Each structure stands twice: as C-alpha cells, then as structure tokens.
Amino acid sequence: MRLRNPFLAPTALLMAITMLAPLAIIVVYSLLTRGAYGGVELPWTIENFTRLWDPVYGIIFLRSFWIAAVATALCLVLGFPLAMFIARSGSRKNLYLSLVILPFWTSFLIRTYAWMFLLRDTGILNSALQALHIIREPLPLLYNDGAVILGLVYGFLPFMVLPLYATLERLDASLLEAAADLGARPWDTLVRVTLPLCAPGIRAGAILVFVPCLGTYLTSDLLGGSKTVLIGNLVQNQFTASRDWPFGAALSLALMAIAMVLLLAARRRGEEML
Amino acid sequence: MPDTVLELRRVSKDFATQRAVADVSLEIPRGAFFSLLGPSGCGKTTILRMVAGFETPTAGEVWLNGQRIDALPPYQRNVNTVFQSYALFPHLTVQGNVEFGFRHKKGTDEIRRVLDVLKQVRLEMKASRKPSELSGGERQRVALARAIVLQPDVLLLDEPLSALDPQLRKQVRVELRDLQRRVGVTFLFVTHDQEEALSMSDQIAVMNGGALEQVGTPREIYARPRSRFVADFLGAMNWIDGIGVRPEAVSICQSPTKTGRKAIVTDVTYLGSFCHIAMTLEGGEAILAQVPPGSAIQAGQTVCFTWNPEDEVRC
Amino acid sequence: MKRGLTVYAVFAYAFLHVPLLILAVFSFNSSRFAVWESFSLQWYRAVAQDGNLIESSINSLIIAIVATAVATIIGTLAAYGLWKRGSAWLSGSLYLSLVTPEIVTGASLLALFQWIFRFAHLRLGMHTVILAHVGFSLAYVVVVVLARLRSYDRTLEEAALDLGATEFGAFYRVTLPYLVPAIAAAAMLAFTVSIDDYVITSLVAGVDSQTLPMVIYAMARRGVNPALNAVSTLVVFGLGMLIMLSERLRKPA
Numbered sequence: 001m002r003l004r005n006p007f008l009a010p011t012a013l014l015m016a017i018t019m020l021a022p023l024a025i026i027v028v029y030s031l032l033t034r035g036a037y038g039g040v041e042l043p044w045t046i047e048n049f050t051r052l053w054d055p056v057y058g059i060i061f062l063r064s065f066w067i068a069a070v071a072t073a074l075c076l077v078l079g080f081p082l083a084m085f086i087a088r089s090g091s092r093k094n095l096y097l098s099l100v101i102l103p104f105w106t107s108f109l110i111r112t113y114a115w116m117f118l119l120r121d122t123g124i125l126n127s128a129l130q131a132l133h134i135i136r137e138p139l140p141l142l143y144n145d146g147a148v149i150l151g152l153v154y155g156f157l158p159f160m161v162l163p164l165y166a167t168l169e170r171l172d173a174s175l176l177e178a179a180a181d182l183g184a185r186p187w188d189t190l191v192r193v194t195l196p197l198c199a200p201g202i203r204a205g206a207i208l209v210f211v212p213c214l215g216t217y218l219t220s221d222l223l224g225g226s227k228t229v230l231i232g233n234l235v236q237n238q239f240t241a242s243r244d245w246p247f248g249a250a251l252s253l254a255l256m257a258i259a260m261v262l263l264l265a266a267r268r269r270g271e272e273m274l
Numbered sequence: 275m276p277d278t279v280l281e282l283r284r285v286s287k288d289f290a291t292q293r294a295v296a297d298v299s300l301e302i303p304r305g306a307f308f309s310l311l312g313p314s315g316c317g318k319t320t321i322l323r324m325v326a327g328f329e330t331p332t333a334g335e336v337w338l339n340g341q342r343i344d345a346l347p348p349y350q351r352n353v354n355t356v357f358q359s360y361a362l363f364p365h366l367t368v369q370g371n372v373e374f375g376f377r378h379k380k381g382t383d384e385i386r387r388v389l390d391v392l393k394q395v396r397l398e399m400k401a402s403r404k405p406s407e408l409s410g411g412e413r414q415r416v417a418l419a420r421a422i423v424l425q426p427d428v429l430l431l432d433e434p435l436s437a438l439d440p441q442l443r444k445q446v447r448v449e450l451r452d453l454q455r456r457v458g459v460t461f462l463f464v465t466h467d468q469e470e471a472l473s474m475s476d477q478i479a480v481m482n483g484g485a486l487e488q489v490g491t492p493r494e495i496y497a498r499p500r501s502r503f504v505a506d507f508l509g510a511m512n513w514i515d516g517i518g519v520r521p522e523a524v525s526i527c528q529s530p531t532k533t534g535r536k537a538i539v540t541d542v543t544y545l546g547s548f549c550h551i552a553m554t555l556e557g558g559e560a561i562l563a564q565v566p567p568g569s570a571i572q573a574g575q576t577v578c579f580t581w582n583p584e585d586e587v588r589c
Numbered sequence: 590m591k592r593g594l595t596v597y598a599v600f601a602y603a604f605l606h607v608p609l610l611i612l613a614v615f616s617f618n619s620s621r622f623a624v625w626e627s628f629s630l631q632w633y634r635a636v637a638q639d640g641n642l643i644e645s646s647i648n649s650l651i652i653a654i655v656a657t658a659v660a661t662i663i664g665t666l667a668a669y670g671l672w673k674r675g676s677a678w679l680s681g682s683l684y685l686s687l688v689t690p691e692i693v694t695g696a697s698l699l700a701l702f703q704w705i706f707r708f709a710h711l712r713l714g715m716h717t718v719i720l721a722h723v724g725f726s727l728a729y730v731v732v733v734v735l736a737r738l739r740s741y742d743r744t745l746e747e748a749a750l751d752l753g754a755t756e757f758g759a760f761y762r763v764t765l766p767y768l769v770p771a772i773a774a775a776a777m778l779a780f781t782v783s784i785d786d787y788v789i790t791s792l793v794a795g796v797d798s799q800t801l802p803m804v805i806y807a808m809a810r811r812g813v814n815p816a817l818n819a820v821s822t823l824v825v826f827g828l829g830m831l832i833m834l835s836e837r838l839r840k841p842a
Contacts (some may be wrong), residue, residue, distance in 0.1 A: 007670030010663040011670075014724060015727070022698050022700060025700045029700060081601070088591065099602060103605055103825075105832055107821075109806060111608070113805070113809045113821060120813060123623050127624055175363060180348040181349075181421075182349075188377065197363075217788050218806075236692055239696045255692075259690065260688070
C-alpha cells in the first residue's frame with residue numbers, strides 16, 4: 001500500500017481485499033483446471049475460455065443481451081414521459097420524485113416476488129381475468145422471458161428515471177420557449193430540442209439499467225422458466241451446483257469484459273462520477 | 275395616422291402576488307424602433323412575453339396587423355424574440371440555429387435567406403461553429419439572425435445588450451440601430467438603461483410599477499417629462515421650488531447677479547468630458563451642476579448659479 | 590401535452606406501487622389464494638412465531654448496521670481524500686466495484702475466502718458477510734459524498750487555514766458540517782443496499798449466518814407462500830417508514 005494518505009488508506013485497503021484480490025484470484029482460477037472435489041488444481045489451461053465459444057453458451061449470451069436490451073428500451077420509453085412529468089410538476093417535484101424512489105429503495109427481492117404473486121396461475125391477474133370470463137384457463141404468465149423482462153423493468157425503472165430527470169431539470173427553460181417562439185409545435189420541440197439535449201441522461205440511464213440487467217440473477221431465477229438461463233444464472237451455477245470454478249471464473253471475466261466495453265463506449269468527458 | 279403594426283388594448287396581467295401590468299394601451303408604428311423603458315419589476319418584460327405568447331393577459335387584447343393574437347400559442351404568432359440569455363440551441367451549429375424556424379421546409383429560397391442574414395450580422399464564416407465556441411457578442415448576433423430570418427411582423431428584444439461588456443455595448447447599439455433601419459422590421463426593445471433607450475429609439479414608452487408613465491420621442495421624454503418619475507428616471511434632475519432643471523442646464527454665474535441663487539459647493543468631481551459640481555442651497559437642498567471640464571471651482575466656495583427659463587420642467 | 594403526461598404519470602405510478610399494495614392487501618387475506626376470503630392476521634402470527642425469520646432478520650440488522658457504520662466513515666474520508674487529490678487507481682477500483690455484476694463480486698469473494706481458509710482456520714460467517722457488505726457499499730458512499738464535494742467551495746478551507754486552523758481542523762470544523770446531508774444520504778443508501786442484498790450474501794454467508802433476504806428467497810423459490818406476503822409487507826413498509834423518517838429528520842421544514 002503505497003498510499004500514505006490517512007484518508008484514503010482504509011478504503012484502499014478494503015478495495016484491495018474485497019475487489020482487487022478477489023479479481024486476481026478469479027483471473028488465476030480461470031486459467032486452471034477443475035478439481036475433482038470442486039475447487040481448482042493444475043494444470044494451467046485456456047480451455048475455459050475456448051469453451052465460451054460453444055454455441056450453447058453463445059445462445060445464453062445472446063438471450064441475456066436480448067432480454068437486457070428489451071428491458072432497457074422499455075425502461076427508456078416508459079421512464080422518459082415520467083421523468084418529464086416530474087420535471088414539469090413545479091413545487092411538487094420532490095414529492096413525485098420520492099414516489100418513484102421509495103419503492104426502489106425497499107427491497108429488490110420482494111419487488112420481484114410481488115410479480116410472482118401477481119402472475120402465477122392462481123394469482124391476481126389470472127383470477128381476475130377468469131372471474132370476468134375473459135379466459136377460461138389460466139394464462140401461463142409466469143416462468144418465461146416476458147415475465148423476466150417485466151420484472152427487470154419494474155426493478156430498474158427508477159434507475160432510468162433519475163438520470164433522465166436530472167438532465168431534464170437542468171434543461172434551460174428559455175430554450176424551449178425559443179423553440180416555440182420560432183414556430184415549433186410542442187412535439188417538434190420535444191424531438192428537435194429536448195431529446196437531443198437529454199442525450200447524456202439517456203446514456204447514463206441506459207448504462208445504469210443495461211449492465212445490471214445483463215448480469216441479472218434473481219429476476220431470471222424467480223420469474224424465468226427452465227429455458228431462461230441467463231449469464232448470471234450460469235455463473236452462479238458454476239460456483240455452486242456444478243462446482244466448476246475455473247469455468248465460472250472465465251464466464252465472470254467474460255461478463256465483466258462486456259460490461260467494461262459498454263461503459264467505455266458510453267463515457268464522455270465531464271460526465272464522470274468518481 | 276401612421277400604420278400601427280402592434281396594438282395593446284387595456285392589457286393587464288396579474289400574478290399570484292402582484293399586478294405586474296396595469297391597464298396598458300400602446301400603439302406601435304410599423305417600422306419603428308420602439309423601446310419599453312423602466313426599472314426592474316416595472317412590467318416591461320411581462321408585456322414583451324404577452325406579445326410573444328409566453329404569458330396570457332388577465333385582461334385586454336393584443337392585436338397584430340389587425341388580427342387578435344392574445345389567445346394564440348407562440349408558434350402561431352408572427353413575432354420572434356431575442357432572449358436576454360440568447361437561448362441558442364447548444365447542440366446545433368450557428369447555421370442550425372438560424373435555420374431552426376424553417377422547420378422542414380428548407381428550399382433554395384430559405385437557404386439563401388439564411389446565408390443573407392448571416393452575412394448581415396457578419397457571421398457567415400462561423401456558420402458551422404457551435405454556440406460554445408463563440409464570444410458573447412457573436413452569440414447575440416446569432417440570436418438576432420435567428421429571429422430576423424423569419425421576417426416577423428415585430429421583433430421582440432429582451433434587454434439583449436445587458437450581458438455584454440460596456441465597451442462592446444456602445445458599439446452594438448449603433449450596429450443594432452443600423453440593422454433595424456436596413457431591414458425595416460419593427461423592433462420592440464425592452465431595457466432599463468435610459469441611455470440605451472434614448473440613443474436607439476424612435477419612440478419610448480416609460481413604465482413604472484406596471485403602468486405606463488409616458489410615451490413619446492426621446493427628445494419629448496427627456497425635455498418635457500410629464501411626471502416626476504419620468505424626469506428623474508431619464509437622467510439627473512434638480513428640483514428647486516417645484517421646478518425641474520437638468521444639471522447641464524445649470525450655469526454658474528461668472529459674476530454675482532441679482533437673479534442668481536446662492537449655494538455652497540460641497541464636492542467637485544472631474545469626469546473627463548465635464549465636471550460635476552455638487553452644491554447645497556441655504557435651505558439644505560442638493561443641486562448638481564454639469565459644467566465644462568476646465569472649471570476652476572473648488573469645494574467650500576460660495577457660488578451663484580442660474581438657468582434658462584426655457585429649460586424648466588414642470589410636472 | 591401536460592394533460593397527457595399527467596394521465597400517463599398516473600398509470601406509471603400505479604404500475605410502480607400497485608403490485609406492492611396488492612401484496613400488502615393479500616397479506617391480510619385468510620385464504621392462501623388470490624381470491625379474497627376474509628380479513629385475518631394469521632400470516633403475521635405465523636411470521637412472529639417463525640424463529641428462522643426472526644433470527645435472520647436480526648442477523649440482517651446487525652450486518653447492515655455494522656457495515657453501514659464502517660463504510661460510511663471510511664467512505665467519507667476516502668471521498669474527501671479523492672477530492673483533495675485524486676487517485677486514479679482508487680477511483681478505478683471503486684468504479685470497478687460499482688460496475689461489476691453482483692454475481693461476479695460474490696463469486697470472486699467466495700473464491701478469495703476459500704483460498705484464505707486453506708491457511709487460516711476460519712469459516713464463512715457473519716464476519717465474511719460484513720466484510721463483503723462494507724466492500725460493495727464503499728463505492729456508493731464515495732459517489733454520494735464526492736458528488737456533494739463537487740459543489741463545495743474550495744476557498745472555504747483555505748479561509749480556515751488562513752485563520753489558523755490545521756489541515757485536519759479545517760476538514761473537521763468547516764467541510765464536515767457541510768457534508769452532513771450527503772453523509773446521511775450515503776448511510777441510508779448503504780443501509781438499504783446491505784439489508785436487501787441477496788446474491789453476494791448468499792455466496793459468502795455460512796450456514797449459521799442466514800440473512801433475511803436469504804430466507805425470503807428460499808421461501809419464494811418454493812412457490813408462493815402467504816406468510817411471505819406478510820414478511821414482504823412488513824419489510825417494505827418498515828423500510829419505507831424508515832426512509833421517510835430519515836428524510837424528515839434531514840430536512841426540518
């Protein structure tokens with residue numbers, strides 16, 4: 001630890017222990033072989049990485065991408081009007097903002113479970129539809145990709161609304177007046193002025209939603225079907241049931257690499273958090 | 275009767291806490307450089323915004339070219355605004371900003387007009403720059419170009435010179451005046467700076483506390499103010515026994531005269547092109563005289579001063 | 590457009606809140622099905638009698654309180670240190686911590702612990718969970734406090750030094766008071782993140798250090814359980830109250 005700065009030292013130490021050392025171990029493990037009773041052993045090999053190119057895993061990666069992309073797009077489409085509403089609500093801005101943040105801060109797990117309760121065969125939605133004689137048999141709403149996407153949107157919508165709201169709030173109102181003054185109808189102003197100027201917020205929100213969705217574990221585990229095995233579930237599996245730590249390590253690194261690439265692609269100067 | 279392009283008929287505007295504009299009626303002649311002058315909070319910007327369409331009058335009507343417009347949204351009115359902060363779109367280039375009002379139709383005619391107006395404000399070389407790359411004065415010209423290119427019936431300007439440094443301001447005043455004369459568009463110009471209003475306008479409307487105090491040419495307003503407020507706002511004014519006399523109309527007698535008034539000099543300030551002599555009368559009233567710079571008067575002296583009865587102001 | 594937005598907002602807020610409200614309503618349902626039978630507190634009674642639930646809740650609280658305290662203190666110091674003089678590698682690792690998927694964080698920590706346990710005679714337990722929680726909460730604390738520091742006037746500390754304060758004195762007497770709202774917000778954030786964590790905790794907890802999310806997850810995995818509705822309602826509204834209370838305390842208006 002070369003940092004003699006007392007303010008930074010404790011955090012530096014903890015980062016080294018909880019972040020850097022584990023990552024180093026993961027890198028090492030990814031190059032080793034699976035042990036007979038779990039764990040790792042020699043010889044060194046790159047087989048874990050070559051195995052990633054197997055189409056079986058390719059499908060899983062693509063499916064994860066697809067689900068994350070759809071969830072992010074939905075969050076954007078659903079979140080933008082909501083962020084606009086809050087930004088224009090004048091004195092009640094804080095109230096409406098807390099109404100979005102509050103559920104998000106309670107429990108992700110429970111909010112995912114709520115959809116299990118709503119969507120299952122004997123759940124509210126099916127019971128109501130049956131009571132209204134719209135359907136006779138319960139619809140299989142749960143345990144499929146759609147349910148996972150719904151759960152992800154429900155869980156991550158606030159992550160999208162917050163940066164969008166922040167950008168909208170900072171938008172100079174006189175720019176919108178100028179657009180109207182120059183003849184732009186409300187829809188024109190939205191498309192030609194508001195949206196382009198919200199690009200930083202959209203980028204931030206998209207990244208904040210897409211990356212966690214890509215590596216999601218809980219949502220696909222609880223709401224997904226047997227076919228909904230995503231990258232997150234795959235990784236978890238390797239470290240528990242399958243006891244294939246080297247492959248799990250390789251998968252983790254692959255997932256991280258993808259996340260890093262996306263983040264670097266979306267970064268612009270002046271928008272850093274740390 | 276001159277052709278009136280914009281008319282306000284008994285316009286009032288109330289906000290939750292106050293009455294910003296009280297029963298104002300104005301007729302603005304076509305092609306004029308018309309200024310709304312007054313201190314901050316007097317309602318001049320509110321009037322401008324009502325003409326532009328960002329505020330709706332609580333009472334009264336706004337007529338443009340013989341049509342009533344106070345119920346129309348801003349994008350349906352043929353008026354354009356130069357905002358105080360310029361409100362240039364940061365994500366568009368200079369050309370993009372100026373073209374904005376043309377929406378989807380950008381035929382050869384429109385392109386030519388955009389280039390013409392850019393040449394008029396001397397920014398044709400910077401057409402592909404972004405606003406962040408321009409100086410304050412250049413940004414102001416873009417805001418101007420953007421509004422003018424749409425050939426509005428009236429161009430509204432909300433204190434467009436206040437963000438510029440003093441040196442630039444004097445130069446821009448002249449340029450703006452020339453531009454207005456060349457293009458011929460009616461200007462409705464809002465300012466709190468009386469020097470600006472006097473030097474640029476064909477007509478000035480002085481406002482205070484939401485109401486109209488006086489409308490007239492710069493000379494009329496300055497030389498024959500109809501109220502104390504207008505007299506005091508347009509420049510310094512000495513009040514002697516209810517009669518107003520401008521400092522530059524006060525002359526210090528070379529030798530004591532019978533008609534002159536006596537005063538003791540309290541302060542002499544040298545201001546380059548003239549001197550300000552501050553005096554007090556026997557009764558304690560303060561008088562300011564403006565004299566040529568070569569004056570030999572000193573503080574503590576007792577002097578005698580007088581003025582030409584033609585320069586008197588009574589209101 | 591304003592009216593359209595308002596209508597939309599009503600639906601959006603309904604989408605966000607109705608699922609939890611339904612959960613709450615049905616937690617008082619005497620039937621385990623989604624058809625209302627009668628009002629009953631039986632599920633709440635079942636929860637109160639479930640030793641496993643109670644023990645795991647206590648574990649969760651202990652872990653959250655300890656981890657929050659540690660992370661908030663050292664995270665605030667780190668944010669201040671970074672603001673005074675940046676450290677690329679520390680910023681980098683904190684950023685890495687934020688963007689690494691939970692599953693990877695959890696798995697790599699497990700790998701680290703297993704490796705250490707070969708040499709030291711330790712096992713997974715509350716201590717490993719607390720360590721893990723401090724680890725992932727740090728980045729959140731630093732981000733929140735650093736954000737507030739970005740809008741802080743540097744010359745205030747210079748003024749303090751000019752008037753005779755030491756470097757630490759300037760920090761303690763001038764900057765720290767300014768940071769209090771951000772520190773409180775960071776602590777709230779760290780607390781809620783810790784209380785709710787499942788993925789990382791499940792990988793690094795021992796058999797006798799179950800947390801509430803782990804128990805909830807196990808119950809959910811087995812299918813819908815009406816007692817779970819009661820637990821959920823308690824947690825959501827409990828945490829909700831806590832958050833609203835802390836907001837009131839922060840802004841006495």
